[in-house]
Amino acid sequence: MLPFTADVLFSNFAQYNRALWPLPVLAWLLALAAILLTLRPVRPGDRVIAGLLAAGWLWTGYGYHYLQFATINFAAPVYAVFFVLQGLLLAWTGVARRGLVFHFHADAFGWAGLGVTLTATLGWPLADLLTGHGWESVRLVGLAPGPTAVFTLGLLLLTDGPTPLRLTLIPLLWTLVAGATAWVLAIHQDLVQPAAALGVLGLAVWKNRGRRAGSSSRPTPPDQAGRAPASALGERYGSASRPRYARTRSSSSSALKPGASVTVPRKTNR
Amino acid sequence: MLTKVFPATGERVPAIGMGSWITFNVGDDQELRDQRVEVLRAFFEKGGGVIDSSPMYGTSEEVIGYCLAHLENTGALFSATKVWTPLKWLGPGQMAESRELWGLERFDLMQIHNMLNWESHLETLLEDKAEGRIRYIGMTTSHGRRHEAFEKTMAEQPLDAVQFTYNILDREAERRVLPLAAERGLAVMINRPFRRKQLFRLFERHPLPEWAGEFDCANWAEFLLKFIVSHPAVTCAIPATSRVDHMQENMGALHGRLPDPAMRTRMIRYVESL
Numbered sequence: 001m002l003p004f005t006a007d008v009l010f011s012n013f014a015q016y017n018r019a020l021w022p023l024p025v026l027a028w029l030l031a032l033a034a035i036l037l038t039l040r041p042v043r044p045g046d047r048v049i050a051g052l053l054a055a056g057w058l059w060t061g062y063g064y065h066y067l068q069f070a071t072i073n074f075a076a077p078v079y080a081v082f083f084v085l086q087g088l089l090l091a092w093t094g095v096a097r098r099g100l101v102f103h104f105h106a107d108a109f110g111w112a113g114l115g116v117t118l119t120a121t122l123g124w125p126l127a128d129l130l131t132g133h134g135w136e137s138v139r140l141v142g143l144a145p146g147p148t149a150v151f152t153l154g155l156l157l158l159t160d161g162p163t164p165l166r167l168t169l170i171p172l173l174w175t176l177v178a179g180a181t182a183w184v185l186a187i188h189q190d191l192v193q194p195a196a197a198l199g200v201l202g203l204a205v206w207k208n209r210g211r212r213a214g215s216s217s218r219p220t221p222p223d224q225a226g227r228a229p230a231s232a233l234g235e236r237y238g239s240a241s242r243p244r245y246a247r248t249r250s251s252s253s254s255a256l257k258p259g260a261s262v263t264v265p266r267k268t269n270r
Numbered sequence: 271m272l273t274k275v276f277p278a279t280g281e282r283v284p285a286i287g288m289g290s291w292i293t294f295n296v297g298d299d300q301e302l303r304d305q306r307v308e309v310l311r312a313f314f315e316k317g318g319g320v321i322d323s324s325p326m327y328g329t330s331e332e333v334i335g336y337c338l339a340h341l342e343n344t345g346a347l348f349s350a351t352k353v354w355t356p357l358k359w360l361g362p363g364q365m366a367e368s369r370e371l372w373g374l375e376r377f378d379l380m381q382i383h384n385m386l387n388w389e390s391h392l393e394t395l396l397e398d399k400a401e402g403r404i405r406y407i408g409m410t411t412s413h414g415r416r417h418e419a420f421e422k423t424m425a426e427q428p429l430d431a432v433q434f435t436y437n438i439l440d441r442e443a444e445r446r447v448l449p450l451a452a453e454r455g456l457a458v459m460i461n462r463p464f465r466r467k468q469l470f471r472l473f474e475r476h477p478l479p480e481w482a483g484e485f486d487c488a489n490w491a492e493f494l495l496k497f498i499v500s501h502p503a504v505t506c507a508i509p510a511t512s513r514v515d516h517m518q519e520n521m522g523a524l525h526g527r528l529p530d531p532a533m534r535t536r537m538i539r540y541v542e543s544l
Contacts, residue, residue: 003328004295005512011299072297072328 004072006185010128013144014137016068024140027056031121031141031151035114038102038158049102050094053152056142057087064145079177083145086170090152093167101160109157109207116154116196120147127189146193149174153200163204172197271317272524274505277455278406278430283348285499286524287320288313288517289461289510294337295328303336305512310337312514316521319346322433322459322508323372324383325364326354331371339373349374350459352410354383358390365398379431381408385416385423392427406430412461417447424450431457436504437465438497438541452503460498460507469494476544485533486526491516495523497537500530 004012017024034052037045061083070076094100104110124147125138141151149171156163175197182190273282288310296302313321323330331351338344351368353361365380380395382388388409395407408431411420417434424432424447432451436443440462451458464470474490485500487493491509498507509520529537 003292003326003330004297005292008296008299008302011302012297015298072295074326074328 002181002184003074006187008072009185009187010133010137012068012072013139014134016064017136017138017140017143020063020143024138024143027142028121028125028140031117034102034155035117035121038104038114038117038155041103046101047095047098049155050090050100052142053155054087054091054095056148057083057090057152059087060143060145060148061085061087064143079145079174082170082173086152086167089167089170093164099164100156102155102158103160104158109203112200112203113154113157116157116200117151118154119192119196120151120154124150124189131187131189145174146178146190149178150193150196153197157200157204157207162208165201165204165208168197168201168204172201272499272528274499276406276431276457276505278457283506284317284319284346284524285504285506286318286495286521287322287348287350287459287506287508288318288520289508290321290323290330290334291327291461291510293510293512294323294330294333296333297329303333304340306333307337307340308514309512309517310334311341311343312517313521314341314343314346316518317346317524318521320348320350320459320506320508322350322461323368324352324354325368326352326383331368335370335372348378350379350381350408351377352381352383353391353395354386356387358387358394361391361394365403369403376402377404379406379408380404381410381431381433383410385409385411385419388423388427396428406457408433408457408459410434410459410461417442421446421450424454424456429454429456431459431505433459433461433508435462436460436498436501437463437469438494438538439469440465441538444501448501448503457505458503460504463495463498463507463509464491473541473544479540481533481536484527485529488522489519491519492523493537495520496528497534499523500528500534 030052034049037049061080065076065080065083069079090100104114121141125135125140128138129135139147141147152171153168153175156167175193178190179194182188182193272285274285275282293309294306296306310321321334323334325331338347349372351365351372353365355361355364365377369375369377380398382391382395392407395404398404399407407429409420409423409427409429410433411417412433412435420432420434423429432447434443434447436448437460448458450456470490473494478487478490478493482493485496487496495507495509498504507523511517511520
């Protein structure tokens, strides 16, 4: 029971992008920067990525759903509540608690996560253009709900250690809503959303089970007490970090054994 | 031109009106708004009068107001909208906003949308009617939902009009609701006359029967609409469209003869055989 057509939906996006211009360009560049940060991690990178994700969800909830989409869809204020909630969850988990560590690894999960984030960032606007919609109405990560949800799922698959499944719930629900909308309005490219989301969820569960069974080669993220294996820190920040870390520890204790867990101060951890 | 009586006052209205679900919810898109002006121009030029909307329909009321402000031939307008909120105290504000969006001082018909909190809103509407802010009070349902509760309300409450779904394939209303409306002297507005385009998808690849000419029917839109408005209890059908050519086809049902009961039975048999 949708009160609008596909043409009106894309017209609504065009008005929204025009009103925000040049913010769409900035949002797109920030999304690419977030992907780069997973490939070349730097120390504040995880909080930056989490902050960008949180900001994207908060803005999409308020700016898109509540202010823009609600003009043509009576259900949009409800969507806005869920998007703001997801933004707050991401801000709490990834920024306040520093509980998210984003790092691309060249394994199945890493490539899948990278592919999903690139699809959301580059593929989505390209698909909109190729299906006959003007560049003004393209949907971008951080501003439009679909790419924001899929981008988030991709990044969550790139997290070190278990993917926090609670953070995938709202994005997954949104992709189901969006998939139903796409089906009714015959926006065929959007049917990819629920398929991609369910794929990511399946991979995340697989990855998490692997973690529990100890079969994953991925480094363990810092826990709440700030514990992390030395290999995690060395791998994450590259060879330049490893000697400094090793020197610090070896100055007051015996030599570090590869893969052994050690206690590190939270500050230096992340 | 085919007009029908609004039983509460004896006022006559054109038997084909216009709904606005989806079709007039075009947001701020100037091109689409201007195109809808042309749709509404065709509506009035072909003898239309009843326009139905709701606050639930996004920007439809605002766009209708835009169209009315850009047309001169709107004297036949019979304005119908709805109150749609679960809270009684929000109703008056919502209806005032609707008046503002349409650019009207009062509505001809104010309906309680899908029976939502109807007990509370009915109190408000009775006051509004007494004070001249509305002329008629109505209640709506669609998809055949809540027909039992709907019938009870029709039978017991001081309504002037009801709106529900009825078309050549969805004829449940013939059993009880339509006879009850006739018995109670209620005007009847019919939504979803084409089952949201589905009837066209089902039938339009088939030719119209030759005997459709016996009631001056030139296309499937007229066939389907004439079936509806030929029911004696029906006051008005409110098809929605965003196209001028479709509007012209719809309004064609206002002219020529109507099918009699025997022909209506034949029409049903024909479409069920397709």
